[in-house]
Amino acid sequence: MTEPAKNLPPIGEVFNPHSPEYMLDPVSQCLALAERGALVWYEPWQAWMMTRMDDIMACWKTEPLSSDFYDWEFAPPRPPEEEWSNFERALIGHSLLADHDHHRLVRRVTAPAFSRNVVDKIQAKIEPEIRKLFEELGEPEEFDYIEKIAFHIPFISITRMVGIPEKYWPQIKQVIMTFTETWNPTISDEQRESARQDSNQAIDIIKEVIAERRSAPVQDDFLSTLLRIEVENEGFEEGDIITLILALIGAGADTTLVAQQWSVYALLKNNRDQIDKALATPESFTNAFCEINRWGVSSKMGFARYAPRDMEFMGEKLRKGVMVLMMPHLKDHDPSYFENPEQFDVERVFEPDALFGYGPRFCIGAALAKRQLYLTISELFKRFPNIELAEEPTRDDTDHNAVVFKRLMLKTNCSLSRPQS
Numbered sequence: 082m083t084e085p086a087k088n089l090p091p092i093g094e095v096f097n098p099h100s101p102e103y104m105l106d107p108v109s110q111c112l113a114l115a116e117r118g119a120l121v122w123y124e125p126w127q128a129w130m131m132t133r134m135d136d137i138m139a140c141w142k143t144e145p146l147s148s149d150f151y152d153w154e155f156a157p158p159r160p161p162e163e164e165w166s167n168f169e170r171a172l173i174g175h176s177l178l179a180d181h182d183h184h185r186l187v188r189r190v191t192a193p194a195f196s197r198n199v200v201d202k203i204q205a206k207i208e209p210e211i212r213k214l215f216e217e218l219g220e221p222e223e224f225d226y227i228e229k230i231a232f233h234i235p236f237i238s239i240t241r242m243v244g245i246p247e248k249y250w251p252q253i254k255q256v257i258m259t260f261t262e263t264w265n266p267t268i269s270d271e272q273r274e275s276a277r278q279d280s281n282q283a284i285d286i287i288k289e290v291i292a293e294r295r296s297a298p299v300q301d302d303f304l305s306t307l308l309r310i311e312v313e314n315e316g317f318e319e320g321d322i323i324t325l326i327l328a329l330i331g332a333g334a335d336t337t338l339v340a341q342q343w344s345v346y347a348l349l350k351n352n353r354d355q356i357d358k359a360l361a362t363p364e365s366f367t368n369a370f371c372e373i374n375r376w377g378v379s380s381k382m383g384f385a386r387y388a389p390r391d392m393e394f395m396g397e398k399l400r401k402g403v404m405v406l407m408m409p410h411l412k413d414h415d416p417s418y419f420e421n422p423e424q425f426d427v428e429r430v431f432e433p434d435a436l437f438g439y440g441p442r443f444c445i446g447a448a449l450a451k452r453q454l455y456l457t458i459s460e461l462f463k464r465f466p467n468i469e470l471a472e473e474p475t476r477d478d479t480d481h482n483a484v485v486f487k488r489l490m491l492k493t494n495c496s497l498s499r500p501q502s
């Protein structure tokens with residue numbers, strides 16, 4: 082049984098990731114939650130929250146809980162198969178999120194499509210596009226990094242990675258960014274429904290792209306690889322391909338957008354020697370990126386799981402369908418976990434490094450995410466060595482799952498780096 086913390090105000094009064102206070106200071110709220118014990122009941126979200134890293138790692142590794150949104154007690158009822166729209170077909174029928182056995186099959190057969198070698202090839206495709214973005218930007222005195230650069234990067238890399246032809250980009254861009262909202266249990270039903278409609282349109286477009294690719298000669302991209310895998314593996318079908326592409330776009334788009342903003346902000350907000358250390362090599366950037374995330378604490382809700390049946394879990398009785406949130410970010414400023422947590426040190430040692438998850442559901446796009454971030458941030462500092470924050474950015478409370486900025490104005494100081502005539 083988790084020992085209830087004594088003489089503390091109810092957790093609902095001190096922890097609310099959707100509050101303006103959390104926007105400005107997530108750390109004190111995260112520490113207040115972690116102080117309550119290893120598994121804390123959070124009334125406002127009707128959820129248990131896992132606060133300790135050891136328990137979270139074990140849960141990631143052994144998967145005692147379900148990742149299927151439709152197992153949530155408050156999810157809309159799982160409709161019968163004859164009523165499935167595209168969205169249910171992708172999310173229930175062949176889901177990465179659904180039963181563990183099918184998930185393992187999908188991960189196993191698709192692993193070659195995410196190998197280092199493939200990421201190298203994708204890098205070759207996205208590098209010129211990133212340079213082009215900066216060329217289009219030119220040398221302004223000031224610019225909004227989110228609008229001019231960050232916003233475009235996830236879309237560029239994922240469409241190039243998957244192999245979605247350019248003619249579909251405007252259509253798909255409009256409907257794809259909200260995909261992860263379709264299974265966020267902490268937002269309203271209306272918001273989830275609108276995201277679901279967007280996703281249905283996105284699936285129509287993806288189906289068109291697949292049909293077109295089937296009739297066209299094989300190309301060197303992820304979609305062609307998946308179509309080959311489909312032929313070679315029984316049990317892996319078009320629905321899996323659609324789900325995977327949606328998951329790549331969904332899981333890869335907003336995470337990278339958040340990562341872009343925080344990487345630039347953290348590097349400019351701290352000592353400049355950190356920039357050189359962070360960007361020395363792709364490997365040093367990988368470590369720096371863990372520190373950027375730790376220091377910034379941008380996460381709001383962590384990772385959702387659901388009790389698959391009435392069960393005992395960490396000494397508590399869970400009712401079937403109850404939500405359990407894994408909250409690895411609660412440790413990020415805990416002095417008993419990290420020495421001098423307020424200090425930003427890109428050479429800090431992360432053991433374990435679990436920023437991209439762990440175990441069977443470890444992030445598929447981790448290598449791509451790190452590579453695209455490294456390329457973009459390196460290009461930024463190469464072009465503008467004297468760049469600085471033009472203002473302290475205002476935080477945006479409308480994002481469903483992360484603390485982000487409304488805009489990130491940067492001052493390039495280009496004239497300082499031009500040779501004097």
Ligand code: HEM
Nearest residue numbers: 328329332333336337340384436437438442444445446450
């Ligand atoms: C900075 C960027 C990123 C971070 C911090 C991140 C982090 C994570 C984490 C922690 C998980 C595990 C979630 C859980 O256990 O519930 C995950 C899963 C996943 N990520 Fe990422 N991710 C990032 C970028 C990307 C990109 C760029 C892609 C695709 C191109 C991607 C695709 C996925 C997919 C498909 C899953 C689900 C894997 C599965 O269930 O087997 N992610 N990510």
